[in-house]
Amino acid sequence: MKRLALSILALSVSSALFAAAATNAPSIDPHRLSDEVKTLSSDAFEGRGPATAGETKTVDYVVAQLKAAGVQPGGDLKNGKREWTQAVPLLRTEIVGTPSLSFANNGKVEALTQGDQIAVRAALDGSKQVSIKDAPLVFVGYGVKAPERKWDDFKGVDLHGKIAVVLINDPDFETGVGDFGGKAMTYYGRWTYKYEELARQGAAGVLIVHETAPASYGWATVKNSNTNTMFDIVRDHPAALHPQVEAWIQRDVAVNLFKNAGLDFEALKKQAQTRDFKPVVLKGQTFSANYKVDSKVITSHNIVGRIEGSKRPDETVIYSAHWDHLGVGEPDAKGDRIYNGAVDNATGTAALIELARAFASQPKPERSVVFLNVTAEEKGLLGSEYYAAKPLYPLGKTVANINMDALDPHGPARNFTISGSAKLDLLDELTDTAKKWNLVYEADPKPEAGHFFRSDHFSFAKRGVPAISFGSGNDWVDGGLTAGKAAEDEYVANHYHQPSDEWQASWPFTGMARDLQILYTLGNDLANSDTWPNWSKDSEFRAARDETAAQRK
Ligand SMILES: [Zn+2]
Numbered sequence: 001m002k003r004l005a006l007s008i009l010a011l012s013v014s015s016a017l018f019a020a021a022a023t024n025a026p027s028i029d030p031h032r033l034s035d036e037v038k039t040l041s042s043d044a045f046e047g048r049g050p051a052t053a054g055e056t057k058t059v060d061y062v063v064a065q066l067k068a069a070g071v072q073p074g075g076d077l078k079n080g081k082r083e084w085t086q087a088v089p090l091l092r093t094e095i096v097g098t099p100s101l102s103f104a105n106n107g108k109v110e111a112l113t114q115g116d117q118i119a120v121r122a123a124l125d126g127s128k129q130v131s132i133k134d135a136p137l138v139f140v141g142y143g144v145k146a147p148e149r150k151w152d153d154f155k156g157v158d159l160h161g162k163i164a165v166v167l168i169n170d171p172d173f174e175t176g177v178g179d180f181g182g183k184a185m186t187y188y189g190r191w192t193y194k195y196e197e198l199a200r201q202g203a204a205g206v207l208i209v210h211e212t213a214p215a216s217y218g219w220a221t222v223k224n225s226n227t228n229t230m231f232d233i234v235r236d237h238p239a240a241l242h243p244q245v246e247a248w249i250q251r252d253v254a255v256n257l258f259k260n261a262g263l264d265f266e267a268l269k270k271q272a273q274t275r276d277f278k279p280v281v282l283k284g285q286t287f288s289a290n291y292k293v294d295s296k297v298i299t300s301h302n303i304v305g306r307i308e309g310s311k312r313p314d315e316t317v318i319y320s321a322h323w324d325h326l327g328v329g330e331p332d333a334k335g336d337r338i339y340n341g342a343v344d345n346a347t348g349t350a351a352l353i354e355l356a357r358a359f360a361s362q363p364k365p366e367r368s369v370v371f372l373n374v375t376a377e378e379k380g381l382l383g384s385e386y387y388a389a390k391p392l393y394p395l396g397k398t399v400a401n402i403n404m405d406a407l408d409p410h411g412p413a414r415n416f417t418i419s420g421s422a423k424l425d426l427l428d429e430l431t432d433t434a435k436k437w438n439l440v441y442e443a444d445p446k447p448e449a450g451h452f453f454r455s456d457h458f459s460f461a462k463r464g465v466p467a468i469s470f471g472s473g474n475d476w477v478d479g480g481l482t483a484g485k486a487a488e489d490e491y492v493a494n495h496y497h498q499p500s501d502e503w504q505a506s507w508p509f510t511g512m513a514r515d516l517q518i519l520y521t522l523g524n525d526l527a528n529s530d531t532w533p534n535w536s537k538d539s540e541f542r543a544a545r546d547e548t549a550a551q552r553k
Contacts, residue, residue, distance in 0.1 A: 049327020420452025
């Protein structure tokens, strides 16, 4: 009895300590979060499509909230003064009509059907016309050049004027053991990397072989996301990152192509999983393409609020969230055409506003804090990509990026996660901070899907800035894993990227309010320290960070 009483006493002392630590963070009002999500996801905002009337409404609303919260404008510099926004010019391209695409097997033409056998996306390299006649085909394995892993699939091959055929995911996905994180996907496995690397290698085009397991999605996803309108940021040198032809082909199309060249697809794939792999010319096989590309530039905006640091204003902690969603589109079964995007990502935008309010209510931190509400995430992380390509505050002196996308509007959970898997000090610091609220870190259960590369923090990560995207937990205080997982599954099945992602009066927002205290504390600690968190030694982003080390001396 006595011992029990003592341990109860000890427990209450320690929870009092936790409570004291926790209450150092200003409290976040769940009612405000609810109101903001309700407004941003109302039909009046038309699904918040970039460069639409919905954008104007969204920008006006968020700017008014940031002003009222008490932060300063942190956007483009005009006549010596900061504006509330950063203009984001976007390139919008479309293939005109049906593209003419074909292989030739020793001169015998075999036409390819767009959307069915092949999915070619509208050129993003600046081409208005694509005319490729009988370009040779070269199989380049996984198309990986990773100096820190002593891996080079190209072995000096010349790809100029040629079409590279490449596998999706990274070389150790199938075996599950190796230099690329085993089952987990490194950036070398992502399709965006394949295009970028093959542009660096000078290839005229890329055909990625679609296989469902390593891609983590079926052909329908490939078809839907490649055969319609394409977007990119307006780049100074688009051809440095985009080959003229960027396409996927179905696996059986690839198997047949290899067979026509007297090669065995599976056997070559095995070879590609080793360091000794060398590119293989697909003898007697060529590729042709002919189509017009219609392109224009539209302008959208990132919204930027800022609190200037009291001691080291040139050092910056960035919180980010995308404001855009899918706009007005195809009607659902009920005839609803407005993609309201309440969870995705009115929640993150509301979170950003309330974090701004929390920081503005406290004494100024030593470093600056930026609240970056980016556009065009749904078009391929483009608002964050633009910010990171044309940073308003130097990336070398950006301490960290903490991103929020699709937070859970329900009650509090006993865990949290991040999008994808990565090893970096920032995650360790978040994990330690969350412990003060008795939250545990839950790793992404499906790291092979490459979720780390599918949220806005990645635009920072690939340039070396330590970055993570926070994810709400699913082990609910009220109802446990059963309730949390059921809500998660229900959202994915019935509301994710559908017109029914709408605000609910029953959402308490108490989990978000609690999680935001944790994220506030993480950012506030960083903003009041002189430390520079980094990536782990074996991370593919470490080298990019270390390149700017001199700026942080
Ligand atoms: Zn989102």
